[in-house]
Structure formats: structure tokens, C-alpha cells
Amino acid sequence: MSLLNEYINRKLSGTDLENELLRLISEYNRLRGTYLFIYAASIGKPIPAVPLIQDDYYVIYDMLNGKKENVEKIDVYIETPGGSGETAEEIVRFLHNNFETVSFVVSGEAKSAGTIIVLSGDEILMTETGSLGPIDAQMKIGRSVVSAYDYMEWVEEKRKEAEKQGRLNPFDATMVAQITPGELGSVFHSLKFAEDLVVEWLINYKFKNWTVTETHKKPVTEEMKRERAEEIAKELTNHSKWRSHGRSIKIRDIEEIGLKITKIDDNKELSEIVYRIQTVCKLLFETSTTFKIFATQENKIFRQAVPAEAPIKIPQKPNIDVVEIEQKCPKCGKIYKIFAKFTPNSQIDKDFLNKGLITFPKNSKLKCNCGFEIDLTGIKNQIELQIGKKIL
Numbered sequence: 213m214s215l216l217n218e219y220i221n222r223k224l225s226g227t228d229l230e231n232e233l234l235r236l237i238s239e240y241n242r243l244r245g246t247y248l249f250i251y252a253a254s255i256g257k258p259i260p261a262v263p264l265i266q267d268d269y270y271v272i273y274d275m276l277n278g279k280k281e282n283v284e285k286i287d288v289y290i291e292t293p294g295g296s297g298e299t300a301e302e303i304v305r306f307l308h309n310n311f312e313t314v315s316f317v318v319s320g321e322a323k324s325a326g327t328i329i330v331l332s333g334d335e336i337l338m339t340e341t342g343s344l345g346p347i348d349a350q351m352k353i354g355r356s357v358v359s360a361y362d363y364m365e366w367v368e369e370k371r372k373e374a375e376k377q378g379r380l381n382p383f384d385a386t387m388v389a390q391i392t393p394g395e396l397g398s399v400f401h402s403l404k405f406a407e408d409l410v411v412e413w414l415i416n417y418k419f420k421n422w423t424v425t426e427t428h429k430k431p432v433t434e435e436m437k438r439e440r441a442e443e444i445a446k447e448l449t450n451h452s453k454w455r456s457h458g459r460s461i462k463i464r465d466i467e468e469i470g471l472k473i474t475k476i477d478d479n480k481e482l483s484e485i486v487y488r489i490q491t492v493c494k495l496l497f498e499t500s501t502t503f504k505i506f507a508t509q510e511n512k513i514f515r516q517a518v519p520a521e522a523p524i525k526i527p528q529k530p531n532i533d534v535v536e537i538e539q540k541c542p543k544c545g546k547i548y549k550i551f552a553k554f555t556p557n558s559q560i561d562k563d564f565l566n567k568g569l570i571t572f573p574k575n576s577k578l579k580c581n582c583g584f585e586i587d588l589t590g591i592k593n594q595i596e597l598q599i600g601k602k603i604l
Contacts, residue, residue: 215491226500226577226585230512233492237509240287240485246315247283249276250489250507252291254497255321259517262503264295264325269302271506271513276310285313287337289489294324294345297406304332304413314417318342319476319490321460327448328406332413334420336466337474339486343460347406347448407445414441418471444469500585501542516587532599534560536569537591543584550578552592554601572603 224232233250240248251272253262261267276286286307307314315335316322322330323345330336330344374380419437424430447469448461463473476483496502496514504515537550551564552572561571578586596602 215488216494219491219495224495225579226496226502227575229492229496229499230514233489233496233505233507234509234512236485236489236492237507240482240489241509243482243485244287246285246287246313247279248287248289248317248508250289250493250505252289252320252493252505253293254503255291255293257497257503257517259503261515262293264292264299266296266299266302268504268506269299269306272303273306275506275508275511275513276306280310283311285315286311287315287317288329289317289319289486290322290326290329291318291320291490291493292322292326294326297325297328297409300325300329301409304329304409308332308417317476317486318344319486320493321345325406327461328409328413331410331444331471332417334417335474336418336471337476337486338463338466339476339483339490340463341487341490342476343462344448344466345461347410347445407449410445410448411438411441414444440470444471499583501587516589532601533557534564535595535599536564537572537595539578539586539588539591541580541582541584541586544580544582546580546582548578548580550588552595552603554599554604556604 219229219232222228237248237250240246249272251268253264255262279286288307304314313334314332315337316330316333317337318330319339319342321343323343324347327344327347331347370380415434415437419432419441422432422437424432463475466473476486493505496505501516502514503517506513506515533555534551534553537552539548539550540546541548549569550572551560551569553560565571572592573588576588576592578588580586592603
């Protein structure tokens with residue numbers, strides 16, 4: 213039976229899945245003799261905060277700051293579509309300044325800025341399902357976020373076209389006319405910034421214990437390390453080779469460009485744990501409003517996607533005892549009518565239950581019949597702030 217089917221058949225609640233994740237982290241730590249940190253994002257959810265953002269660095273700092281007193285080795289399970297290169301730099305510098313050994317575990321996707329982070333590892337561990345992506349910077353141009361490499365390639369293509377034909381078609385000419393020198397320079401430097409980080413980190417971390425060549429056993433010089441690092445960075449920014457910013461670069465591809473990877477699948481016990489971690493994260497994303505997970509064996513922070521405003525019926529009177537809420541399940545569309553009361557009055561419960569409404573859940577989590585778990589924390593905070601009373 214597949215791991216996914218196993219967990220589905222066990223019909224675990226959101227809380228059960230969270231506890232299972234913490235158990236798996238403890239098992240991983242026991243086996244590897246390290247301290248595992250989970251940073252996973254729900255790549256498929258169309259939520260602006262899914263990519264790597266500066267707030268993620270603050271959460272990681274808060275959860276791990278002070279651990280250096282008791283922890284020397286840290287492993288980071290990472291799953292992300294990419295995001296801010298500047299945030300990637302801050303995360304890497306924090307980790308290496310606080311732990312003697314920093315390794316990264318990839319079983320899903322660690323793309324773009326995620327790849328940049330992974331390449332800073334003293335060790336890179338990957339499963340057969342794991343993938344990195346081409347190194348690139350993501351730039352906000354107008355209303356869109358675009359690949360810096362693709363943007364520069366398009367500009368260069370139009371420049372050559374103009375030189376050859378003496379002009380551009382009206383549409384391209386209009387587009388090019390909107391590009392400022394400052395914008396072009398910013399895109400170029402963002403791309404170089406990503407390359408420079410990879411070269412620096414490969415030399416300082418991945419290659420720090422590379423002292424002799426594998427084949428001829430010759431001493432490895434700093435110049436040799438730099439040449440290899442620059443070759444790898446150049447390969448990973450070569451979009452003409454990978455064809456797409458979203459291309460999945462697997463273990464074999466990475467080894468072919470000169471990087472050593474620890475293959476998790478060669479260790480049966482370790483691979484079992486890592487694949488289970490990946491599956492539990494996937495289920496948490498698919499069955500709840502969670503879109504980002506930060507977790508260690510002691511602590512967890514789950515980012516929830518909640519409506520900015522909920523359809524709340526607030527009575528127009530001075531002393532409000534109860535409010536009505538309508539909540540739609542994001543997965544199946546079922547609408548739930550809920551009441552939240554602010555005074556310990558049993559008659560309120562009788563009246564609203566008779567009207568077909570349900571009580572606001574004590575843990576702020578509503579389990580839909582389709583299995584999806586809706587987090588009502590944001591709605592609860594909104595109501596309590598607006599009313600000035602606590603929901604009972």
C-alpha cells in the first residue's frame with residue numbers, strides 16, 4: 213500500500229497529522245543524530261505568501277535562535293517554489309553562523325531561491341522524487357513577477373532583431389520603449405547576485421572538506437574550488453540547457469555537473485521517514501487551509517489561508533450576545549452557518565441550534581464532510597476585535 217493511501221485510510225484529523233509530523237521529526241533526529249527543521253510550502257496553492265518571503269526568515273530566526281547552545285548539526289527539509297534571493301541569503305547566513313554543520317533534505321521541489329539555499333549545504337540529501345531548479349532571480353516588472361534570465365534573454369533577442377532588421381514591430385517597439393536603464397540594470401544585477409551567492413557558498417561550505425581530487429588524488433587548491441563552483445553556477449543559470457525556469461533538475465543531472473549528492477533512497481530506514489514527512493505535509497496542505505509549515509520536534513507554526521473578511525451578521529444593538537457566520541468550504545463549496553456567542557446563555561444555544569446553525573468550534577477548526585479542515589482563527593480574531601468580546 214502506498215504511504216498516501218495508508219494515511220488516508222487511517223482517517224487522521226488535522227491535529228493527528230500535525231502530531232505525526234512531530235513524531236517523524238523525532239525519528240529522523242534519532243536516526244541521523246542531528247536536528248531537523250521543516251520548511252515546506254504548498255506550491256500548488258495560489259496564495260501570494262507561498263514563495264519564500266522575508267517574513268519566513270523572521271520565523272526561522274525565532275524558532276532556531278539560541279539552539280546553537282545545544283545543537284551542532286542541523287538538517288533542513290525544504291520544499292519551496294522559490295522567491296526572494298535576499299531572504300535566501302539571510303537564512304543561509306543565519307544557519308551557518310549558528311550551527312557547525314548545515315545540510316538540506318529535498319524530497320519535493322526546491323526551486324529557484326530554494327535551489328540557491330540548498331547549494332549552501334555542507335551536505336545535500338535527496339530522494340528520487342526530489343528536484344532542484346535553474347538558478348534565477350524573480351523580478352517584479354510592472355504587475356508581473358518574471359524570471360530575470362528570461363527577461364534579459366528577451367531584451368537581448370530584441371536588440372539583435374533591431375540590429376538585423378533596422379526596426380522592431382510596433383508591439384515589441386512599444387514594450388521595449390517602456391524599459392528604463394535602471395530597470396534593466398536592476399534585472400542584470402539580480403541575476404549576477406544569485407550566481408555570486410552560489411559560487412561563494414559552494415566554495416565556503418560544500419567544498420570546504422574537498423581536499424584531494426577523487427580520481428587522481430591531487431591536492432585541491434582554492435583556485436580549483438572556485439573554477440568548479442563557477443562552472444556549476446554557469447550550468448545552473450544556463451536556461452538554454454534547462455529550457456524552463458520550472459524545470460526539475462534531478463540527482464543524475466546534479467551529479468553530471470559536478471556535485472555530490474547523498475542518495476536518501478540508499479538508506480531504507482531514512483527514506484521511509486523522509487517520504488512519510490513529505491506525504492504528511494502534502495496531506496496537511498490538501499486537507500486544510502495550511503499553506504506553509506515551519507516545524508521542529510518541539511515546536512510548529514502553520515501558516516493558514518483565511519478570508520480577510522467573512523460574511524458575519526452583527527446585530528445593530530448596544531450589547532451583542534451572539535453573531536452569525538456563513539463559511540464556505542474551499543474544497544467542496546458546502547456552506548456552513550455558524551453562531552458565536554459571547555455570554556454563557558444556554559438559551560442562545562437552543563435557539564440557534566433549532567434554526568439549524570452550528571456552534572463556533574472551540575479549537576477554531578471546522579471539519580467539512582468532504583474531509584477538508586477549515587481554520588477559523590482569522591475570522592475569530594476579526595469578530596473579537598470588532599465586537600470587543602471573547603467568543604465562548
